[in-house]
Amino acid sequence: MTDTVVDGAFVDDPSVEDQSVEDESVVRAREVKALARREGWKRRLPILPALIFTIVVTQIPFLFTLFYSLTDWNISSIEPREFIGFDNYTSLNNPGEKFFREAAWVSVQMTVIAVLGSLFVGTGLAILLDRKFLGQGFIRTLLITPFLVMPVVASLLWKTQMFNKTFGLLNWLIESLGFEGIEFASRYPMASVITVLIWQWSPFMMLIVLAGLQGQDTSTLEAARVDGATTFGIFRQITFPQLRPYLELGTLLGAIYLIQVYDHIEVITGGVGTKNLPFWIAQRSIGGGNLFGLASAYSILVVIASIIIANIGLRVLSNLLEDDS
């Protein structure tokens, strides 16, 4: 046993096959290498606890999901789960499973509109705030508050005190203008959810854009102004290109969170007309549907879609990090 190990080690490194010819420089080179290796481990060691924890808690459950997705597991049934290959995946083509496609479409709409909407509103707010005036700090504080409010409260607040037909302020406004009130949350469920999402996420975008605006190179702006550039021209040709990394970052971080929206949907509509993928999968599995096998297959598809989106996102990030080294 011991022999083979020693042999193996020697074969790996042909230079030491014959120990007698080993000269000093080789020894030194090896020492340097060992030192570098030890140094490398010293550098890597502090990262390991965080890395291992993240892998155990986020990646290992994912492998289980992958396994479940190949079974017909129904947690409420006493029959043992059976391995059924890719049946769960192919069953998505059945006309009866159109809900999956509906949920996917809701997810896409909700994420895209909410991200772009809050980016748009956030940029507007940032441009307004980007100037010295009395109470600037106070107004900024007011504006970021919706982002700090817990989603459950924000959703309930809008649902019961803004959208509601009897008690909602919006309807009071509409009625005092002489129109008929609308039960927003049930009549326009999608728009209601997205409104609250944009209200909460615009402040976040605003702060990121504001950081970009205030980090601008002022000499370029002045030079452009001296050369007689218009305000709009300056914005389009100087400010906007400089803001781009910030806008990209906002899009990315916003998308990460908004693709997983659950709370707002649960509270405002209870899922009616607004079931996105996370909501729908949770409902079919641990939320009482009990179809762990099938729901796992959906989860895997969501994860694959997310990986594609994430790859695009990570490319953006790597561009951002490029000038860092």
Place this chain on the structure above:
Amino acid sequence: MAVFTRAPKAEPILGQNRVVAHLLAVLTWVVGLLYFFPLLWLVLNGFKEEAVASGSPTLFFEPTLDRFGDVTEDAGNTLSFTEAFMNSFWIVLISTVFVMILAVPAAYALAIRPMRMWRDVLFFFISTKFLPIVGAIMPIYIIAQGFTVTIPLVGWELGWDSLLGSRTILVVLYTAMNLPLAVWMLRSFFAEVPKELIEAAQIDGCSLMGQIRQVILPIVAPGLAATALLCVIFAWNEFFLAVQLNSAGAGTIPVWVNSQQEFQGQFIAQFSAASVLAILPVVVAGWVAQKRMIRGLAMGAIK
């Protein structure tokens, strides 16, 4: 901080003209107040009598603290405010402490003594945030239900009882949820420590602990605080995991607020008072740390 302290001669995009600048300032005030109004309304409703709150909207009324008393009163059978608050408090505190213990060394290593492929490691952390939680929720649910494995030969029993409805499961999951963001933000704060300062300390014969204590910590301390606060905010506000895995036992504040609405139905004033209590700690914390928090997020990518 630096981001928001304007460079001396920075010019705003709009409003070069004096009059226009004044008009824009007024516009900003109007927009800001309108944007905040739903929350102001929530706070006002919390101080109203129930009849006033459900009547025609009014800004003028006789404020009362009774609703706050009503919602914090221990009803006995259901999740009480004190119970939910203590659950949230401990879960948020412990998970944030764990996040910092894990993230600080990692961020230090990524920023100050980067090894090869540090970008890939950072990407890995961030990429875990891209994976929808639904991709892992079922196994987590199953694992949390508890299991025992008997190791053959020695006969030791390994495993745990059901963690569903316990604080433990949320502590673990919130730590995992916030860790990537914390590593990301902290790295940018550590990267701001001038390399020359660390080298100078090394030349002076300062030990590693000494370098960390005397050179690095004073510079990154505000960043550490901001990162911890952001973790607190996300953990405090989290609802999906709390309601799916924990609604039975250690319910947190978001679960409590939601149950208030379910039980109280149309009691607007009461719900408003409950909401104010639920959001107050985190909103105040966010106000205090707003500048640093966003700088950490934005600079994490850009610097």
